[in-house]
Amino acid sequence: MKTFIMLLWFLPALCLSAQNSAAQPLLVCGVDEVFLIDSAAAEKGTLQKLWSWRAKDREELPEALRKTFATTDECKPVADGTKILISSSSGGCALVEWPGGRVLWHARVANAHSIELLPQDRVVVAASVSAQGNKLVVFDLAKSNEPVCETPLPSAHGVVWDESRHCLWALGFSELRRYELKGWEGGTPSLALVASHPLPDEDGHDLQAVPGSSDLVLSTDHHVYLFDRDKPAFHLHPRLGEVGHAKCVSTHPTTGRVAFIHGNDKAWWSGVIGFLAPQGEAKLGAERVYKARWLPQAKADTRGRTVTKISSANATALVDTNDTPDLKDWGNKAGTLCVEWFPKIAALLPSEGFTAPKEVTLFFDPKMEGVAHASGARIAIAAGWVRAHPDDFGMVVHELTHVVQSYPPGAPVWLMEGVADYIRIVHYEPKAPRPQIDPAKASHKDAYKTTGMFLEWVEKNHDAGFVARVNAALRQGKYDDALWSKWTGKSVDELWKLFTQTLPAVP
Numbered sequence: 001m002k003t004f005i006m007l008l009w010f011l012p013a014l015c016l017s018a019q020n021s022a023a024q025p026l027l028v029c030g031v032d033e034v035f036l037i038d039s040a041a042a043e044k045g046t047l048q049k050l051w052s053w054r055a056k057d058r059e060e061l062p063e064a065l066r067k068t069f070a071t072t073d074e075c076k077p078v079a080d081g082t083k084i085l086i087s088s089s090s091g092g093c094a095l096v097e098w099p100g101g102r103v104l105w106h107a108r109v110a111n112a113h114s115i116e117l118l119p120q121d122r123v124v125v126a127a128s129v130s131a132q133g134n135k136l137v138v139f140d141l142a143k144s145n146e147p148v149c150e151t152p153l154p155s156a157h158g159v160v161w162d163e164s165r166h167c168l169w170a171l172g173f174s175e176l177r178r179y180e181l182k183g184w185e186g187g188t189p190s191l192a193l194v195a196s197h198p199l200p201d202e203d204g205h206d207l208q209a210v211p212g213s214s215d216l217v218l219s220t221d222h223h224v225y226l227f228d229r230d231k232p233a234f235h236l237h238p239r240l241g242e243v244g245h246a247k248c249v250s251t252h253p254t255t256g257r258v259a260f261i262h263g264n265d266k267a268w269w270s271g272v273i274g275f276l277a278p279q280g281e282a283k284l285g286a287e288r289v290y291k292a293r294w295l296p297q298a299k300a301d302t303r304g305r306t307v308t309k310i311s312s313a314n315a316t317a318l319v320d321t322n323d324t325p326d327l328k329d330w331g332n333k334a335g336t337l338c339v340e341w342f343p344k345i346a347a348l349l350p351s352e353g354f355t356a357p358k359e360v361t362l363f364f365d366p367k368m369e370g371v372a373h374a375s376g377a378r379i380a381i382a383a384g385w386v387r388a389h390p391d392d393f394g395m396v397v398h399e400l401t402h403v404v405q406s407y408p409p410g411a412p413v414w415l416m417e418g419v420a421d422y423i424r425i426v427h428y429e430p431k432a433p434r435p436q437i438d439p440a441k442a443s444h445k446d447a448y449k450t451t452g453m454f455l456e457w458v459e460k461n462h463d464a465g466f467v468a469r470v471n472a473a474l475r476q477g478k479y480d481d482a483l484w485s486k487w488t489g490k491s492v493d494e495l496w497k498l499f500t501q502t503l504p505a506v507p
Contacts, residue, residue: 029075030289042282060408068092081296087112097376107145116159126156158207171204211253219246248291259292310335315342316359324364324383345404351472374402397428418451439500462488
């Protein structure tokens with residue numbers, strides 16, 4: 001882990017230019033590691049791993065699953081480069097934070113070869129040739145390793161979500177398929193096949209969208225093709241058309257530069273990454289690589305933006321108001337608040353063997369709707385909300401609590417949000433007006449202030465250390481509703497009934 005932290009110090013040097021191929025960060029995977037390189041430095045003969053992720057180092061992954069990332073075959077940046085989807089032909093699949101590396105979701109899928117985010121917080125995995133494969137498998141991100149639906153696709157190798165056409169493209173052995181989402185708002189979602197386009201030749205492999213065009217780029221055993229989604233029609237790639245065994249073809253979203261990897265008849269991997277526009281080559285020595293994907297420039301660039309650093313001996317806040325200069329003063333106040341409350345929240349939510357983060361980035365988004373949300377050690381705040389509610393610093397404490405919580409995937413959302421609002425209303429703003437809870441309609445699973453106030457009542461009347469206990473169980477992945485009875489002598493439903501009896505009736 002020390003090596004990982006040191007590598008991150010190199011990331012601020014990745015200052016990108018849309019007119020220059022220099023310093024464009026490239027994610028690479030193969031064998032048991034996903035890592036980030038400076039493509040320009042690699043072309044010049046210097047291989048420097050700026051970031052690295054290995055499943056064996058991730059304690060939040062179930063131990064049995066860590067071994068299923070031995071042959072990583074996808075490392076796809078998503079969510080504007082703040083997260084990475086990883087799959088492995090050994091069976092492992094995961095959604096991880098970038099650059100923190102924390103696993104947000106995981107699953108095991110036979111011979112997984114590609115993975116993609118879908119609307120409504122779902123993910124689809126392409127399972128290639130195996131007794132349990134040859135299909136597309138869909139999961140909810142809220143439930144690790146629990147498929148919600150699947151559909152057959154022989155030798156499934158590539159999946160790309162098409163937001164503008166609201167469909168999924170999937171590449172198999174001999175066809176490119178188009179699916180629509182059915183029943184997506186309910187509990188029985190499915191993928192409905194609406195079109196199948198036979199490949200010009202067999203053994204489909206990589207599938208990616210070409211940014212800013214109607215084309216998909218895909219590879220087969222003998223060629224690389226472009227597929228025009230509007231016509232629809234295949235034609236050979238103008239530069240890579242005759243390249244066989246291409247494992248990946250990735251186009252930079254801003255510069256248009258192409259990175260590609262091709263193996264041969266004897267090896268599925270390569271030690272070389274090729275480039276087009278301009279042409280180049282990066283030799284990676286003994287590394288065995290399979291896929292290379294550009295890290296989106298918009299997010300890679302944020303580390304070179306002007307930020308205000310507010311720090312103490314115990315915590316640091318980085319405040320980014322580049323896109324909202326009118327909120328600079330408010331942002332600095334929020335950053336100072338974070339530095340003050342980071343150690344306080346960590347002390348209120350301890351657990352054995354856990355060290356809370358000590359740095360957070362506050363990013364003010366002029367286009368974001370809603371209020372705010374935390375992802376890893378980054379809090380995105382809606383600029384419109386702050387302008388309309390300039391006194392709402394409590395929401396910063398709420399989101400900062402999520403940064404400290406660091407709960408693994410699968411933690412009950414109602415309780416996670418309830419703990420965050422417990423910290424806010426009980427410890428940060430205890431004198432602020434409380435919402436009126438309707439005992440006839442409310443539930444302990446309503447989350448936020450309702451659950452926060454319920455937790456406060458449980459602590460005052462049944463177990464003074466209850467929230468700290470719940471937090472530790474959530475963080476360690478050991479939470480179960482039975483713990484309420486174990487610690488208080490009453491079930492959560494019994495406690496909620498007693499709590500509602502103390503509430504005044506709502507007219």
